[in-house]
Amino acid sequence: MRQLTLGGVAVRVAITLLCVLWFIPTLGLLVSSFRDEADVKTSGWWTVITDPFSQWTFDSYRQVLESGMANAFVNSIVVSVPATLLPIMIAAFAAYAFTFMRFWGRNVLFMLIVGLLVVPLQVAFVPLLNLFTDYDLNGTFLAVWLAHTGFGMPLAVYILRNYMSSLPHEIIESAEIDGASHFQTFWRLIVPMSVPALAAFAIFQFLWVWNDLLVALIFLGAGDNEVVTITLRDLIGDKGQEWHLLTAGAFITMTVPLLVFFSLQRYFVRGLTAGSVKG
Template sequence: MTATAMTTTAESLPGSARPRARRRPRAVRLLTRAPVNAVLAAVALLWLVPSFGLLVTSFRPTKDYFASGWWRALLHPATLTVSNYRHVLQTGGIKDALFTTALITVPATVLVVVVASLAAYALVFLRWPGRDAVFVALVALMVVPLQMALIPVATLYGHLGLFGTVAGVVLFHTAFGLPFAIFLMRNFYTGIPKDLLEAARIDGAGDLMMFLRIVLPLGRPALASLGIFQFLWVWNDLLVSLVFLGGARHVPITVAIFSQLRQFGPNIDLISSASFLSMIVPLIIFFSFQRYFVRGVLAGAVK
C-alpha cells in the first residue's frame, strides 16, 4: 500500500466508487501500445543476455568454452552438462563461501531494517530537541563514499580485534546501510497520517504499541523494499569483504569467485556455475518480495 493509498483510506471514498473510463477496443489498444512494448522487450532482452549467457556457460564443458561462443550451445543442447555444478558443490570452498555470505548478509539486513524502522519512528513521531539536526546529519552521511572509510575503519578494527572477522563486515555494512535506510523509512512514515497515531494514543497505546501495531504494519512495503535493497547490496558486495576478509579462512562467495579468477586465470567452469549459484538467492528474494518492492519504491517517492 502506498502512502497515497493510505491517506485515501483514511479520508475519502474507496476506488470502487469511482466511475470507470470507457475502454477503447482491444485491437486499437494493442496497436497503439505495440511500439512501447517492442522497445521494452528489446531492453529487457538486452539486460537478460549476459545472465542468460552465464547460465548457458555454466552448463558447458570447459573445452567447449574455449572452442566457441556460448550461443553455439543452444544449437547442440546435448553437449550441456551439470558436471560444473557437481564440481563446484564438491569443492568445499564454494559451499563454505555461500554460507559465509549468508552469515554476513542476513544479520546486516535484519539489523538495518530493525534499527532504521525504529530510528525513523523516533524521527517522525517523537518530539525531542535536535531532531531535525540529527536528520540533516543523516542525510549528510549518505554522501560519504564508503571507499573513504575503508582505511580508517580497517585501522580501527585492527585495534578492536574485528579485522578479518564476519562481525566486522556485518557492522560495516550495517553502518553504511543505515543513513539511506533511515532516510527511506522516515520519508515513508511521514506519509502515515498523524491522526492514526493520535487515535491510537487515545485508544490507550504507548509508543511501543503504536510502533508494533500501527506503524510497522503500515510500513511493511517500505520495509520490504529496504530489506531487498540491503540484502542485494550486501550479498553482491566484493569490495568491503575483500578489504576486511581478504586473507581470512572463511570468505563470502564474491571473494571466493574473485580469487578463482586470480589464481587460475579463466577458471570458467567454476566461476560461471558459482556465479550463478550466488545469483539464485537474490533472485528468489527479489521475486518473492517484488510486489512490495515496486510499491515500496513508489511509496518513498510519491508522498
Template sequence: MTTTPPPPQTIATRVPGETDPGASLGPGGNGRGKVSRPRRGAIAKERLSSPWASGIAIVIAIMWTVPTFGLLVTSFRPSADIRQDGWWNVVTSPSFTLQNYQDAMTGSTRMVDYFINSLVITLPAVFIPISLALLAAYAFAWIDFKGRELLFVAVFALQIVPIQITLIPLLSTYNDWGLAGSFWTVWLSHSIFALPLAIFLLHNFMKDIPKSLVEAARVDGAGHVKIFFQVLLPLLMPAIAAFAIFQFLWVWNDLLVALVFGSSQDIRPLTVHIAELAGTRGQTWHLLSAGAFISMIVPVIVFLSLQRYFVRGLLAGSVKG
C-alpha cells in the same frame, strides 16, 4: 393567469478525482484547468503502450538477457568445449554436463562453504540496520526534541559520503577493538553504510501515516512502545520489505566491503571467491560460470518471492489525496 414552471435544472455529475472544467475560470481565466489524475494515468498508459515504447522495451530486454543466457549455457558445457569455442556453438554441437556444478560445490573450490558464509553475512546485515533505522525514524517523526531537524539533515547528508574514504579508518578501528577477521567487521560496516538511507526512507513513510492514529492511541493511554509496535509497525511492512530487498541484494552482491573486511579464509563470501576464479585467466571458466549462477540463485528467489511487497513499498506514500 397561469405560470409556466421553470425548466428543470440539469445536475452535472463529475467523476471523483476529475477536475471541474470550470474550476479555473475566473478573472482573466482561459478555461483550462488542471489535468485530472485519471486523465494523467490514461495519457501515461497510452504513451507507454505505443509500438515505439514496446519495441524499445523488447530491445532492452534482449540486450539484458542474452549475456545471462550465454553464461547459463556455458555453465552446462564441458570445460574442453568452453576453452575451444563460444557458447553459441552449442546450437550446432550440443553437449551438456552437470560436472561443472558438482566440481564447484563439492570439489576443491568448496563453494558451498562460501555460500554459507554469504548467508551468514547477509541476514544480520539486513536485520541490524532495519532494526536501528526503525527506532531512529520513529524518533525523528513522532518525538519532539531539541535539534531534531538539524540532526535529521545531518543523517541524510551522510548518504553523500563516499564509502571508499571510510574503509581505512574503519579497518583501523576494528583492529584496535580486536574484531579483525570476524563476521562483526562485515556486519557493522554494512549496517553503518545502510543506516542513513534506511532512516531517511522509513522516516518518510512514517510521516505519511495519519497523525490522528497516533493521537488516538495516545488518548487511549498508549506509550511510545505500544504505538510503535501495535500502530505503526504493521503499516510499515511494505516499506520494510522494500528496503530489506534492496539491502539483501546489495550485501549479497557486494565485493568491495567483503574484500576489505571479509577477505580471510574463514569468513569470505561467495563474491570474493568468484572474483579469485575470475583472475585465473580462463583456467577455471567452467567453475566460474557455474559459481556465478550458484551465487544468483538466492537473490533471484528473494526478489521473485517478495516482488509484490517490493512494488507496494515503492508506491506507498507516493500518492497523496
C-alpha cells in the same frame, strides 16, 4: 492503440530487440555453465543452437562447489541475514522519533542523515580498519555485521521515516489520548503498519550485502570466512582461463538474489520508488 498499425509493429520490434540485447549476455553465461569444460573453452556457447542435444553436464557446478563455493555460500547467508535485521530495528526506532516525537535538534539530526546518504563508504574504511584492529575484529563476521549496520543506517532511517510520515497522524494522537506510551504505540501500531517499508528496506539491504564485494574484501578478506563475491573474484583473477568454473560459480552467486528478486519483486520495486538513494 492496440491495432497492428505500422507504429505498433515498430514498438514491438524495438522492445523485442532491446530485450534480446539485454538478455543475451546472461543467457550466454547460463548456457555455458551447463556445457562440458572442453566445449566451453574451445567453442562459442551459441553453437548449441545447431547442436542442442549434446554436451550438457553439471560437472562445472560440482567442481566449483567442491572448491570452496559451498562454504562461501554458507558464509554469505551468515553475513547477510544479521546485517539486514540489525539496521532495521535501530532505524525503525529512530524513524519513529523523527516522525512522531518533538525534540531539540530533530531537524539538524535528520538533515545529517540525509547528507550522509551520499557519503562514499570509502571514506570510512581506513579508520574503521584501525578501530577493528584495536578490538581484534578484522576478518570476523561481527566486523562486517557492524560495518553494514553503520553503512545501511542512513538509507534505512530515510526510507522508514518517509514512509511513517505518510501514515495518518490521527491514529497516533488517539493512541496517546488512550494513554498508550510511545513504546507501546511503536510496537503495536507503527511497526505493523510499516511492514511494507520494512520489507522494502530489508530486501534492498539484503541484496546490497549479498552482492557487496568491497566491504567484504576489506573487513572479511579471503579465507575460511570469505563470501561468494570474493570467491567469484578469485575465480576470475587466478583462474581466468577456467571459464567453465567461472560461469557455474557466477550462477551460484546469482541464485539467491534472483530468487529474492523474483519472489518479492513487488516490494523491491516499492522500495526503490520509496527511497531512491543509497550511500
